[in-house]
Amino acid sequence: MLIALLAMLGLAILIGASLGYASLKFKVEGDPLVDKIDAILPQTQCGQCGFPGCKPYATAIANGEADINRCPPGGDDGIHKLADLLGREYKPLNAEAGVEKPKAVAFVDENTCIGCTLCLQACPVDAISGAAKQLHTIISSLCTGCELCVAPCPVDCISMQVVEETVDTWKWRYPSFQLKPVATRNAA
Amino acid sequence: MNATLRKLFSFNGGVKPQTNKLDSTREPIAQLPLPAQFVVPLHQSVGGVPIPLVSVGQKVLKGERVGAPDGNYSSAIHAPTSGTVVAIEPRLMAHTSGLTMLCVVIEPDGKDEWIATEKLAYHSLPADEVRDYLRDAGVVGLGGAVFPSHVKLKAGKNTPMKTLVINGAECEPFITCDDLLMRERPELILRGVAIMRELLQAEEAVVGIEDNKPEAVASMQAAAAKFEHIQIVAVPTRYPAGGAKQLIRVLTGIEVPHGKRSTDYGVQCFNVGTAYAIYEAIELGRPLISRIVTVAGNVEKPRNYEVRFGTPMDFVAQHAGVKAGTDSFVMGGPMMGFRMPALDVPVVKATNCIIASSPALFPPPPPEMPCIRCGECARACPTDLQPFEMYWHSRAKNFGKTQEYHLFDCIECGCCAYVCPSNIPLVDYYRFAKTEIWARERQKDAADSARVRFEARNDRIEREKREKAEKLAARTAAARSSAITSGDAAINATEDDPKKALIAAAMARAKAQKADAEHAAPVAAPAASTSESQPNAGEQP
Known part of the structure; x- marks a missing residue:
C-alpha cells in the first residue's frame, strides 16, 4: 500500500517536473493564433474594422472580441479563410465596416x-x-x-x-460556357 | 553524323494530331515589303520591360536600339527599319487579354538603312561579355517561350555542360517556320550552334528534328558534315516532341524531375531559330529584328515569310491572300496558340505562326460535359501529371491542391484537352489556376512587405516618443537642479511629473521676476497671485 502510494507520488513528481521543464523550455512567444489570423488579413492597415491596424484586429478576433466579417479589403475571400481557420460560421461582410472595393x-x-x-x-x-x-x-x-x-x-x-x-497581372477568366440565345417565338 | 548511331528514348503520352504542314512548305521563305507603320512593343520577352531609348520625332536606323534591357533578366528591342519615331504610346498587344502595352511606332523612310554593324570577335572575349552582347542584341528563345537566351547560355553551377540540344522538332500542327529555315539556311544555323556550344563548353550538340521533315533532316545533315561534334537526329513524330523536356528525354534519356533544371544534368535546349539569331548577332553584328513566320489556315497560299517585329499581322496575312470568312488570327498553332484580340496586332518575337481562323476551320467547341473519370488525359499527358485531378481542384478553386498535383509542371501542350471525350477545355482551367495563384502570391508578398513597414513604423513612433520623454526628463532634471539651487520648495512637490515640474519652474521664475519688481517698487497686495499658485502646486502628492 505504502509502496504503491510512494510510487504514484514519485511518478507524479517526475511527470510534473518534466512538464514544468517543457513549459519553460518550449515556451511560445506571442500567440500563434494571432499570427495565423494576421497572415490572412490583407495588411492594408486601414482601420476600417475599428481597430488600429491588422494586428490589433487579429488579436481581437483571437480573443473573441471581434467578429470575422469586419475587413472590407480582405473581402469575401478573406472571411471564408478566417471562418475555415477558426471553425466559425461564415458571415457576409459587415456593412458598418465598409464595402469591398x-x-x-x-x-x-x-x-x-x-x-x-x-x-x-x-x-x-x-x-x-x-x-x-x-x-x-x-x-x-x-x-x-x-x-x-x-x-x-x-x-x-x-x-x-x-x-x-x-499584361503582367492579367488573369485567365474562369472557363465558362457561352449560353446560346434561344430563338424566341414571335408573340404575334 | 549518322542519325542511326544514336540510341533514342521515348516520353510517355503525347498525341498525333493532323499535321497540316504540307501546304506552307511548297514555296520558299518570302520577304515582305515595308508596311506603312511598324508598331514595336517594348515588352516582347520574358523578364523586365525594356526602357524606351528614343523620343517622338527622332530618326532611327535599321537595327538601332529603341529599348534598353531593364536589368540582366531582360532583352533589348531594336528598330526594324530606318525611319522616324512617330509615337511612343500604349497599343494593343499580341496577347489574348486584349490589353495595351507601351509600343514604339516607327514610320519607315523607305531607305531601309542599316546601322553600322560589326562582327563580334567572340573568341577573344570573356563569355560574360558575349552574353551581355547577346542581351543587347535582343536575342531571345524563338521557339515560343521568348526566354532571354543569354541567361540560358550558362552551364549549371555544379554540373559541366554535356549535351546542347537544338530543337528542330516543330511538333505543332500548321507551323513550318523551323522546317523552312533548316531547309534553306542549314549552315548558318549550325554556325550559331557552334558558337553556343563554345559558350556553354558543351561536349556535343544534337539537333533533333521530327521525321516528318525529311528535307530538313537531309539538308541539315549535309551541312553538318563540315562541323565537329554536331549530330543531326531524326526523332519520331509525336506531339509534343518539341517540348524542351520531351526532346531532352528522347535524345539523351534524361528525365528532368520536378523542381530541377536540365542544366543540373548537363543539358541545355535551344530552338533552331534561336541558333540562327545568335549567328546573325555575332557573325554579322545584326540584332534580332525579324523572324520566320508561317502564315496558314484560311488563306489562299499558305507560306513562310521573313517578318520584322512590329509588322501588323493583317499586313502579313494579306500577302498570303486571306480568304473570306476569316474572323480572327491565332498566334501559334492550334494546340497551344492564342486567339488575338484584333487583326492588326503586331508580330512579336514569340510569333512563330499566324493561322487565319474561320468558323469552318476551327468550329466552336462542343459543349463541355461532366468528367467521366476515364483517365484518357492522364495517359496522354507527356509530363506524367494527373490532369483530371488538377481539373477538379482548379474548377473548385482549390489552388493549394492543384499545386500538390504539380500544376506548374504542366506545359499547357493541350494533349489532355485533345483526347478528352467530354470536351472539357482542361488547359483553360490550368491557365486560370496558374494566373490566379500568381496573383495571390503577388498579393501575399505585398501584404508581407506592408506588415514589415507597418511594424517598423510603429516601432519608430514608439522610439521617438520614448526619446522625446527622455529628453524632456533630462531637461526637467536640469531645470529642477537649478531651481533647487535657487531655493524654491514648490518644485519638490512635483517630482514625478516632468511637465508639471516645468510649469512650476516657469512659475517660480515668473515669481522671482515679480519679486524683483516688487523690490524695485513695492505695491500693495501683490501676494494674491502667489497665494493662488502655491496651493495648486501643493496639491500634488
Missing part, C-alpha cells in the same frame, strides 16, 4: 500639394515620400490603398486611383 492606390496631385506632411504622418505603411514644404509623392508599389491619407490633406490633393490590369 477594387484595389486602388493613392495619387498626389503635384500641382496642388503644399508640402504640409500631414499625409506622411497618416500613412501607416510609410508609402509616401516627402518633407516639410517639399512635394510629396506616393510610392504606388508600396501603397496598400487604405485611404487614410485622403482625409488629412488640407488641400484635397490626394485621390484614389483604381489599379488597372496590365
Whole structure:
C-alpha cells in the first residue's frame, strides 16, 4: 500500500517536473493564433474594422472580441479563410465596416500639394515620400490603398486611383460556357 | 553524323494530331515589303520591360536600339527599319487579354538603312561579355517561350555542360517556320550552334528534328558534315516532341524531375531559330529584328515569310491572300496558340505562326460535359501529371491542391484537352489556376512587405516618443537642479511629473521676476497671485 502510494507520488513528481521543464523550455512567444489570423488579413492597415491596424484586429478576433466579417479589403475571400481557420460560421461582410472595393492606390496631385506632411504622418505603411514644404509623392508599389491619407490633406490633393490590369497581372477568366440565345417565338 | 548511331528514348503520352504542314512548305521563305507603320512593343520577352531609348520625332536606323534591357533578366528591342519615331504610346498587344502595352511606332523612310554593324570577335572575349552582347542584341528563345537566351547560355553551377540540344522538332500542327529555315539556311544555323556550344563548353550538340521533315533532316545533315561534334537526329513524330523536356528525354534519356533544371544534368535546349539569331548577332553584328513566320489556315497560299517585329499581322496575312470568312488570327498553332484580340496586332518575337481562323476551320467547341473519370488525359499527358485531378481542384478553386498535383509542371501542350471525350477545355482551367495563384502570391508578398513597414513604423513612433520623454526628463532634471539651487520648495512637490515640474519652474521664475519688481517698487497686495499658485502646486502628492 505504502509502496504503491510512494510510487504514484514519485511518478507524479517526475511527470510534473518534466512538464514544468517543457513549459519553460518550449515556451511560445506571442500567440500563434494571432499570427495565423494576421497572415490572412490583407495588411492594408486601414482601420476600417475599428481597430488600429491588422494586428490589433487579429488579436481581437483571437480573443473573441471581434467578429470575422469586419475587413472590407480582405473581402469575401478573406472571411471564408478566417471562418475555415477558426471553425466559425461564415458571415457576409459587415456593412458598418465598409464595402469591398477594387484595389486602388493613392495619387498626389503635384500641382496642388503644399508640402504640409500631414499625409506622411497618416500613412501607416510609410508609402509616401516627402518633407516639410517639399512635394510629396506616393510610392504606388508600396501603397496598400487604405485611404487614410485622403482625409488629412488640407488641400484635397490626394485621390484614389483604381489599379488597372496590365499584361503582367492579367488573369485567365474562369472557363465558362457561352449560353446560346434561344430563338424566341414571335408573340404575334 | 549518322542519325542511326544514336540510341533514342521515348516520353510517355503525347498525341498525333493532323499535321497540316504540307501546304506552307511548297514555296520558299518570302520577304515582305515595308508596311506603312511598324508598331514595336517594348515588352516582347520574358523578364523586365525594356526602357524606351528614343523620343517622338527622332530618326532611327535599321537595327538601332529603341529599348534598353531593364536589368540582366531582360532583352533589348531594336528598330526594324530606318525611319522616324512617330509615337511612343500604349497599343494593343499580341496577347489574348486584349490589353495595351507601351509600343514604339516607327514610320519607315523607305531607305531601309542599316546601322553600322560589326562582327563580334567572340573568341577573344570573356563569355560574360558575349552574353551581355547577346542581351543587347535582343536575342531571345524563338521557339515560343521568348526566354532571354543569354541567361540560358550558362552551364549549371555544379554540373559541366554535356549535351546542347537544338530543337528542330516543330511538333505543332500548321507551323513550318523551323522546317523552312533548316531547309534553306542549314549552315548558318549550325554556325550559331557552334558558337553556343563554345559558350556553354558543351561536349556535343544534337539537333533533333521530327521525321516528318525529311528535307530538313537531309539538308541539315549535309551541312553538318563540315562541323565537329554536331549530330543531326531524326526523332519520331509525336506531339509534343518539341517540348524542351520531351526532346531532352528522347535524345539523351534524361528525365528532368520536378523542381530541377536540365542544366543540373548537363543539358541545355535551344530552338533552331534561336541558333540562327545568335549567328546573325555575332557573325554579322545584326540584332534580332525579324523572324520566320508561317502564315496558314484560311488563306489562299499558305507560306513562310521573313517578318520584322512590329509588322501588323493583317499586313502579313494579306500577302498570303486571306480568304473570306476569316474572323480572327491565332498566334501559334492550334494546340497551344492564342486567339488575338484584333487583326492588326503586331508580330512579336514569340510569333512563330499566324493561322487565319474561320468558323469552318476551327468550329466552336462542343459543349463541355461532366468528367467521366476515364483517365484518357492522364495517359496522354507527356509530363506524367494527373490532369483530371488538377481539373477538379482548379474548377473548385482549390489552388493549394492543384499545386500538390504539380500544376506548374504542366506545359499547357493541350494533349489532355485533345483526347478528352467530354470536351472539357482542361488547359483553360490550368491557365486560370496558374494566373490566379500568381496573383495571390503577388498579393501575399505585398501584404508581407506592408506588415514589415507597418511594424517598423510603429516601432519608430514608439522610439521617438520614448526619446522625446527622455529628453524632456533630462531637461526637467536640469531645470529642477537649478531651481533647487535657487531655493524654491514648490518644485519638490512635483517630482514625478516632468511637465508639471516645468510649469512650476516657469512659475517660480515668473515669481522671482515679480519679486524683483516688487523690490524695485513695492505695491500693495501683490501676494494674491502667489497665494493662488502655491496651493495648486501643493496639491500634488
